[in-house]
Amino acid sequence: MTATGFAIAAGCDVVEIARLSAVIDRRDGFLDRVFTAREQADACRGGLESDDEVVRARLAARFAAKEATRKALGDLRLPFHATEVRTAASGAPELFLHGERSGLTCSLSHDGGVAMAVVVGPRPA
C-alpha cells in the first residue's frame, strides 16, 4: 500500500531481438502460438514484411510485454494469448487481457538489438 492509499503492480522484461527472431524462424507454429493475429498485423504496420527487422523488434517488444504482464499480475503461467498488445491510432500500445481492456499501462521500446516492456497498474486483489 502506498501513502496515497493504493497498491501498485509493476512488471518489466527485456528480450534480445535476434534470439526471438531465430526462434520464430526455427520453430513452426511459434508465431501463432505466442502472438495473436492482431499483434502480428500491428507489428507489420506500414506494409512491412513479416521477416523485416522492425517487425521482429516489435514482436520482441510484445513478447516482453507478455512476460512483464505475468510479473505485474504475479501469474507466471498466464497464457501468451491471454495478453494482447493493441496499437492505438497514436501508435501507443494498449494492453488487453482476455479480450478486455486490462486497466494496466504498457510501454514498449526497441533499440540496439534489445526490446523491452514495462507494465504498471493497480495490484490485483
Ligand SMILES: CC(C)(COP(=O)(O)OP(=O)(O)OC[C@H]1O[C@@H](n2cnc3c(N)ncnc32)[C@H](O)[C@@H]1OP(=O)(O)O)[C@@H](O)C(=O)NCCC(=O)NCCS
Ligand atoms: C513515439 C516515439 C516516442 C517512439 O520512440 P522511439 O525512440 O522512436 O522508439 P522506441 O523503440 O523507444 O519506442 C517504440 C514504441 O513506442 C510506442 N509508441 C509509439 N507511439 C506512441 C505514443 N504516441 N505514445 C506512447 N507510446 C508510443 C510503441 O509501442 C512503439 O513500439 P512498436 O513500434 O513496437 O509498437 C517517437 O517516435 C516520437 O517521439 N515520435 C513523435 C512523433 C514523431 O516524430 N513521429 C514520427 C512519425 S511521422
